[in-house]
Amino acid sequence: MTRLLVIGDALLDLDLDGRAERLAPDAPVPVVDDPTERARPGGAALAATLATQMGVEVTLLCALGEDEPGRRVAELLGERGVALVDLGSDGATPEKVRVHGSGTPLVRLDRGGPPGRPGLLSETARAALATADAVLVSDYGRGMAAHREVRVSLGRLGAVPVVWDPHPRGPDPVPGATLVTPNGAEADAEASKLGVPATPSGTTAPPPFPGTASLPAVERRARALAAAWQASYVAVTLGERGALMAGGDGAALAVPAPPAAGGDPCGAGDCFAATAAAALARGALPSEAVTLAVGAASAFVAAGGARAFGTGAATSQSAGSAAAVAAAVRARGGTVVATGGCFDLLHAGHVRTLQAARALGDCLIVLLNSDASVARLKGPERPLVGEADRAAVLAALGCVDAILVFSEDDPRAALATIRPELWAKGGDYAISELPEAETLAAWGGRAVVVPYVAGRSTTRLIEEVVARGG
Numbered sequence: 071m072t073r074l075l076v077i078g079d080a081l082l083d084l085d086l087d088g089r090a091e092r093l094a095p096d097a098p099v100p101v102v103d104d105p106t107e108r109a110r111p112g113g114a115a116l117a118a119t120l121a122t123q124m125g126v127e128v129t130l131l132c133a134l135g136e137d138e139p140g141r142r143v144a145e146l147l148g149e150r151g152v153a154l155v156d157l158g159s160d161g162a163t164p165e166k167v168r169v170h171g172s173g174t175p176l177v178r179l180d181r182g183g184p185p186g187r188p189g190l191l192s193e194t195a196r197a198a199l200a201t202a203d204a205v206l207v208s209d210y211g212r213g214m215a216a217h218r219e220v221r222v223s224l225g226r227l228g229a230v231p232v233v234w235d236p237h238p239r240g241p242d243p244v245p246g247a248t249l250v251t252p253n254g255a256e257a258d259a260e261a262s263k264l265g266v267p268a269t270p271s272g273t274t275a276p277p278p279f280p281g282t283a284s285l286p287a288v289e290r291r292a293r294a295l296a297a298a299w300q301a302s303y304v305a306v307t308l309g310e311r312g313a314l315m316a317g318g319d320g321a322a323l324a325v326p327a328p329p330a331a332g333g334d335p336c337g338a339g340d341c342f343a344a345t346a347a348a349a350l351a352r353g354a355l356p357s358e359a360v361t362l363a364v365g366a367a368s369a370f371v372a373a374g375g376a377r378a379f380g381t382g383a384a385t386s387q388s389a390g391s392a393a394a395v396a397a398a399v400r401a402r403g404g405t406v407v408a409t410g411g412c413f414d415l416l417h418a419g420h421v422r423t424l425q426a427a428r429a430l431g432d433c434l435i436v437l438l439n440s441d442a443s444v445a446r447l448k449g450p451e452r453p454l455v456g457e458a459d460r461a462a463v464l465a466a467l468g469c470v471d472a473i474l475v476f477s478e479d480d481p482r483a484a485l486a487t488i489r490p491e492l493w494a495k496g497g498d499y500a501i502s503e504l505p506e507a508e509t510l511a512a513w514g515g516r517a518v519v520v521p522y523v524a525g526r527s528t529t530r531l532i533e534e535v536v537a538r539g540g
Contacts, residue, residue, distance in 0.1 A: 072203050073351070075206070077114070077215070077220060079209065080113050081164045082142055082164070085107070085168050087106055110146065112166055117343060118147065123393065130154055132157070134156050139165050144156065157190070157191070160187050161186015162183055185213045208235050209235060209236055209237040211238065233251065233343055234249070234250045245300035246300060247301045249304075249359065260291075260295055261291035285322075302317050302356065309338075313364050327365075328372075338375065341363075345359070352456075354458040354459075373397070395435060406492070407435070408490035409436055412439045427492075435473070436473045461475065489513045490510075
């Protein structure tokens with residue numbers, strides 16, 4: 071199992087949702103009636119929870135206070151499948167309380183005071199560092215990213231990829247980070263400290279950065295920051311415009327974001343960083359990781375952001391938050407459709423089946439066999455295409471709303487995490503032959519068969535290539 075270590079500052083996020091239909095008689099402020107409270111992991115704990123959806127084993131190294139918010143964060147992480155290594159802190163666990171009235175954000179209350187001091191690295195923490203396939207530093211400016219022992223240990227990781235999600239109040243990334251992921255405003259502020267102008271001397275200044283800045287201006291800042299931080303790459307996230315990655319002597323990579331109109335951007339940066347780190351842990355190139363991360367963050371925003379994600383315990387993997395997509399569609403009264411398979415060498419038959427499945431409801435979640443699962447089912451020479459690439463190709467299809475990678479031989483456990491109303495299979499199956507049918511019945515789901523294109527298969531493509539090569 072691929073292991074991802076997340077290091078950072080964990081918070082407790084609390085949502086208070088109620089009705090706001092009148093103003094208080096003693097002040098011109100809304101009255102929120104009958105608020106319900108929902109707790110969810112925040113900060114680095116959110117990033118770690120999101121990373122569990124990427125098909126990796128996640129450990130969070132953080133420093134929680136000895137208080138009720140700290141205990142709640144630990145419980146929430148356990149429910150979501152995140153292993154916790156807590157160094158302890160002599161300060162309070164920070165809380166962010168968001169009050170919504172009739173769906174409208176009204177106020178945010180922050181608790182926790184100044185950052186405390188985290189404890190020393192434990193043997194368990196050192197073991198987690200030594201066995202990680204990649205590390206994500208999720209800095210929220212409260213001390214973990216500045217921890218001396220942590221920084222020394224990160225500097226000794228060698229070829230292990232390190233993704234650093236910076237914070238304005240945090241330290242610079244450790245030298246040698248693989249990928250640093252500031253947002254536009256953070257990149258602007260850090261580059262300005264270096265004296266990097268928005269445009270070269272003698273040229274016309276672009277519109278204000280970062281919202282409408284020209285991509286060349288963003289690239290100049292990214293390259294300056296990569297050099298200053300001694301990072302391999304810097305990917306500047308630009309909200310609805312996507313992201314731009316630059317580093318070294320190669321051309322910059324500009325990745326546009328799919329539309330996410332009306333979505334909630336809260337937590338999108340964490341989703342971006344978590345997706346990129348998980349992809350690097352599985353062996354993806356930085357360019358592939360950033361491309362996947364843009365798609366995942368956009369899907370996350372479109373599905374309602376961190377608040378929608380917090381409506382359920384997400385213990386699965388997705389390239390685009392499968393749990394959040396399902397929850398958001400179901401909240402609107404829509405129908406969640408899922409389908410599954412290996413999708414090795416995507417062909418026209420696959421595409422027709424996916425399009426037919428998507429037409430049955432309001433979203434389509436693809437359950438994708440992991441590389442290990444494909445090898446057990448198809449033989450040691452399969453898959454021809456790794457799971458990260460297979461997920462990237464599927465995510466590019468307009469009929470696919472989210473992807474969930476599972477490592478078992480069949481998708482029953484993965485199905486239970488999203489509980490779709492419809493499970494679509496392409497081919498000539500009899501419903502009684504599907505092992506998933508009994509699982510679906512547990513929540514009233516149904517299996518259906520959709521048409522497929524005869525004569526189209528991955529095996530046939532492989533045989534044709536071999537025949538022509540011979």
